[in-house]
Amino acid sequence: MxxxxxxxxxxCAGVNMAIESLDLALQAFGAPVYVYHEIVHNKYVVTTFKEKGAIFIDDLSEAPEGSTLLFSAHGVSPEIRQVARDRKLFAIDATCPLVTKVHLEAIRFAKQQYTIFLIGHEGHDEVIGTMGEAPEAIILVESAEDVPNLQIADDSKLAYLTQTTLSVDDANRIIGALKERFPQIIGPPKEDICxxxxxxxxxxxxxxxxxxxxxxxxxxxxxxxxxxxxxxxxxxxxxxxxxxxxxxxxxxxxxxxxxxxxxxxxxxxxxxxxxxxxxxxxxxxxxxxxxIREEQVHFQLPRELREALPKA
CATH class of the missing domain: 3.40.1010.20 (4-hydroxy-3-methylbut-2-enyl diphosphate reductase, catalytic domain)
Incomplete structure (x- = not known):
């Protein structure tokens, strides 16, 4: 054969950064380190970290006040960040910078009074985090078949963003359908798919x-x-x-x-x-x-870790 x-x-670089962040957090602060959702969507990685003392949670109330918390590579909403502050958690933000880019685009479009179509999968951690940046302005679009049924009060200012992990072909089909129905729609300066x-x-x-x-x-x-x-x-x-x-x-x-x-x-x-x-x-x-291609992308560790770790 x-x-x-x-x-x-x-x-990828984002996953490498998130995994290195959790490893270093466990070494620097000791177990347990609480992780909001899975660090990455992989059974082997999650099981390995559980054995090292990471505790994966879906509700911040499961993390005792003052404990160490790590946000996964998929990003979180402003509401979750505020809950972490209220509970006095030491939060380490291991969000992939490419996901952060989509969050910032959502904030920018919302401030400019755009209605935003977010192309992605309902319930995905990344989509939940992005929609949390401007829930009143964002409408989720999962397929090209959704586009004819979209109901909006004002179509003069429309924008689209995409989940970073989509199929390029699927995303392009949905973007094409949006542009056909709404020729005035605009997208991000640089495409979102990582x-x-x-x-x-x-x-x-x-x-x-x-x-x-x-x-x-x-x-x-x-x-x-x-x-x-x-x-x-x-x-x-x-x-x-x-x-x-x-x-x-x-x-x-x-x-x-x-x-x-x-x-x-x-x-x-x-x-x-x-x-x-x-x-x-x-x-x-x-x-x-x-x-087919070389990858040499590297993302630096979260600021919270860089400041907490001893300088080399």
């Missing part, structure tokens, strides 16, 4: 045609990982999303001679290697790395 190992894959999401999608789009099967390492609640699986299937190649080698099913490999392996932006390299080891052991796989 031939295995094409896609690159870029796995952790560089890592785009690069991983591009790799699957280019390489899936060469494979009989696509394996995407990532968790079911990871939006960007789900998009990679969907993209493989749209290209005509069977694709599956799995947390690790334990999820592999023998029937997937019947008649398969070439497998493409990639990973979502919140999936660690350990689970990729575990999957590759399985393919080598059980199928005699020969692994060929294929890089």
């Amino acid at each position: 031939k295995v094409i190992l896609a690159s870029p894959r796995g952790f 560089y890592a999401t785009q690069n991983r999608q591009e790799a699957v789009r280019l390489l899936a045609k060469e494979a009989d099967l696509v394996l995407v390492l990532g968790s079911q609640n990871s939006s960007n990982s789900q998009r990679l699986k969907e993209l493989a299937r749209e290209s005509g190649t069977p694709g599956y999303l799995l947390d690790g080698a334990a999820d592999l099913k023998p029937e997937w490999f019947e008649g398969v001679s070439t497998v493409l392996v990639t990973a979502g932006a919140s999936a660690p390299e350990e689970v990729v290697q575990e999957c590759l080891d399985y393919l080598v052991e059980h199928h005699g796989a020969e692994i060929t790395p294929h890089s």
Whole structure:
């Protein structure tokens, strides 16, 4: 069996920053460190941090007053920040800077009296945080089919923003539908979908045609990982999303001679290697790395950590 190992894959700069922040917070302040929602949407990462003393919560009332709290990479609303202050929590903001950019765009458009269409998935942590910046001004749009049914009182000032982890193709379809119905609509100066999401999608789009099967390492609640699986299937190649080698099913490999392996932006390299080891052991796989682009993006640690840690 031939295995094409896609690159870029796995952790993006935002995930690296968030994970390093939680690691350092545990070292500097000791366990427990409370984390509002999952640090990233990955089962392996969350389980690993639980074993180190992180406690993941969905309500800030679960964090004792004065304790250490970390906001996940997905961002939070102003309301949550205020609750953290009221409870005198030492809050470390590990929001991905690309998500922060969308928040700032939402604030700017709302101040200018725009109605904002946020393209994204209802209930996703990132969407909840962004909508919290200007709930009275933002309308969620999940699909192009939603666009004809949008009801707005004044269509003279309209803008759109997108969740950072969407499928580029899906987002473009929805943006196209919005522009067709509302030609006057404006978007952000620079598109919101993150560089890592785009690069991983591009790799699957280019390489899936060469494979009989696509394996995407990532968790079911990871939006960007789900998009990679969907993209493989749209290209005509069977694709599956799995947390690790334990999820592999023998029937997937019947008649398969070439497998493409990639990973979502919140999936660690350990689970990729575990999957590759399985393919080598059980199928005699020969692994060929294929890089479509180099990534050299790095985000600095949150200010709260930089100020609290000893200077090198």
